[in-house]
Amino acid sequence: MFLLLLFLAFISGVCSMTTEEIYVRAGDLVMLQCGECTYDGTVVLWKLETGQKTQLYSNMSASEQQRLGLVLYQDDLVILSASLNHQGNYTCVPLRNSRCQMAFRITVYSESSREVEFGNRYNQTCYKNQTCELNCPEENLPCSTAWELLGITWHKENGAVSDDFFPNVDVEKSGVYICTRSFLYSGQTYNASFTVVLDVQTGKPLTNLGIYSPKNGKVFEVELGKTAEITCTALIDSSDGSLFWLRNDEFVEKNDTLRYFYNDTISKNASLDDVIWMSATLVFREVLEEDLSAEFRCKLESAELTHFISVTLDKTAGSSFVILTACVACIVVVMAVIVATYVKFKIDVTLFLRGKLGSSGYQSNTSDERSYDAFLMCYKSVTDGGLSEEDRKCLATTLEDEFGYSICLYDRDVSPGQAIAEAVLDCIEQSRAVVLVPSFPDPEPGSAVLSAIHTSLVERKTRLIFINTEQTAASRSGSFPEALQLLSKAGNSVTWKGRPPSTSFWKQLRYHLPAPQQTPKMQLLSQEC
Structure with a gap:
């Protein structure tokens, strides 16, 4: 390290240097470039001179660069976030040509400092x-x-x-x-x-002569096997100028029978006097692979100046990518339509599929060896809006006779003399779902038994369906027994709006119930209920 410092001190006096003044806002990125952007592999040594010490930046580890907030990349020194610690005089020395050292002076300023006025x-x-x-x-x-x-x-x-x-x-x-x-x-x-x-x-604008477009170094995306055009435009102040294209230093001809050629046009500028717009369009009848590795230059030659820009070609993803993107977009749209349709008509779709799959053994596949599809259990309505005995008979008869459900009824299917709670639990055990029906007055087995068995219902994860009336739905909050409130949160609800029940009521009830284990006897609702 000591010998390296002596070496730098020695070569610093070999030739005079012009110091480049660089002003950078605190917190900003700034790069010191020792030479041109084309890096030839030369090792470059950097040093920073401050009032207190000299720091040498050469072959530093990545961790050391990170600590100092610097990046040494090829022949560049990049300060990631400038601060007062980075302020000072910098010199760089390419080891292959020590006489071509460069010097920089960095001044770091804030918004309130005077440097912002002129730097x-x-x-x-x-x-x-x-x-x-x-x-x-x-x-x-x-x-x-x-x-x-x-x-x-x-x-x-x-x-x-x-x-x-x-x-x-x-x-x-x-x-x-x-x-x-x-x-x-x-x-x-x-x-x-x-x-x-x-x-x-407010005066007359000065005329900036030269090539206006495209920008030097621009890359044009083309598709192999397709046509392509690149237009070069320039502004000159006399008609004796020429604008043309070259391919790898060879002139492109104006012969439009060739695979690639150019044509030019000249026009007066409407807003500026004594100036002429020229354009030269490079035309490819068919772009080939060899064109991608070539350099194309648009050159302007006139009595006033000579100017040129270089462009290159790059292959695009092609039409296959566009087709693939369109197909993916179509699939996404179709899936979105299907999902939206299902969400809107999921009840009708579910019931339709149950009906179609029923004949191919759907019921046998869903059977879990239980005797009943549903257990209709009554609870006392807090208002006089519960289902009457005729309503409950209509409900049970329609589910059994018209939709093919096997229904367990307490007053029909429970043996006399059996304990109420035990009998209810047996019915629940043998049923794939429990339908809670509001009744007034309270029938057998009564709402009291729900308080005794609600824990068992929750633990067994029994499928619960609550049938509400418009009156019970409005008065449920705060007036239901605690057991019913807990069970209502764990199940689904369907609203009974009187007899005859609407088609919507039956669809919602059948949607929440499991599929019947036997084929429905009828497909149309009877009007007797």
Whole structure:
């Protein structure tokens, strides 16, 4: 390490250096680049000189770089989040050419410091009633693909969000704008901010000659075997200029019988005098694989200037990807429609499937060797709105005769002399569901037995269906016995609205009941009930 410092001290006096002044806002990302973006593998040594000590950044471990908030990548030194600790003079020395060392002076400023008035500010001029696009500077930013640009945001000096394009700019748009470039690196987001001072003038705009589009280095996505066009536009102030295309330094011809060629057009600019718009369109009749590895350059030559840009081609995912995406979208839409239809008509769908599968052994598959499909058990209604004896007979008869359910009735199927609680539990044990029917007055076995057996019902996870009337449903809260309130929370409910029961009542009751273990005797409801 000592010899390395002596080496740096020695070579620092070999040739004079121009120090590049860099102003960076506290907390922002900044990159010091020792040479061009094209890295040739040369080992680069960095050092930072402060008032107290000299720190050498060379071959540091990843943990040491993380501790200092730095990233040494190829010939770049990247400060992830600038602070006063990073302020000072930096020098870099490529070991293959020690005479080409570079020097930087970093000044870290805050919003309230005076450096913000003259450092890191960029001027831009636009003209009234013309289009104006704010340009976010790209100085001292990572050029490696390891740093992914997430986007650029703009806001005014007062913090308000701003657009970066004004189709018809006015003088009132003059002012200070701040752009923030966000980069993704190793799963973390880092920002670099620049201040742009926009001056909207009322005079005649100056003519910026040269190629306007496409941007240098742009990649155009194409599909192999298909046609493609790339248009290059330029502005010149005389008609003796030429705009043409080259492929790997070879001229592209204007012969439209070839697989690829170009054609050009010339037009006057309506808003600017004495200037001419030129365009040259590169046309591919069929894009081949070999085109993807070629470099295409649009070149402008005139008496005033020579200018060119380079573009490349890249293969798109192709139509198969579009078709696959469309198929997936169709499947998702169909599934959504099916789910929505089922949710809306799930009762009708369930009953329909039960009816269709009944003839193919559905009932035998669902049988659990119990004697009854349901046990109709009465509880005392807290109002006089319970089911009468005729209503209860109608309920039991319809379920048995018309829908094929095997129903257990206390007053019909329980042997005389058996203890009430024991008899009720036997009925529950032999039934696949329990239907609780509100009655007035309280019939056998009575609501009192529910208080004794409700624990057994909950422990056995018995399927419970409550039949309410409109009166009992309105008065349930606070007036039901505690046992009934607990059971009502564990079961489903169906509302009885009087005789004859509606089709909706029967559908909901059959939906909550298990499928009958025998085929229904009738498919249409009788009107006698």
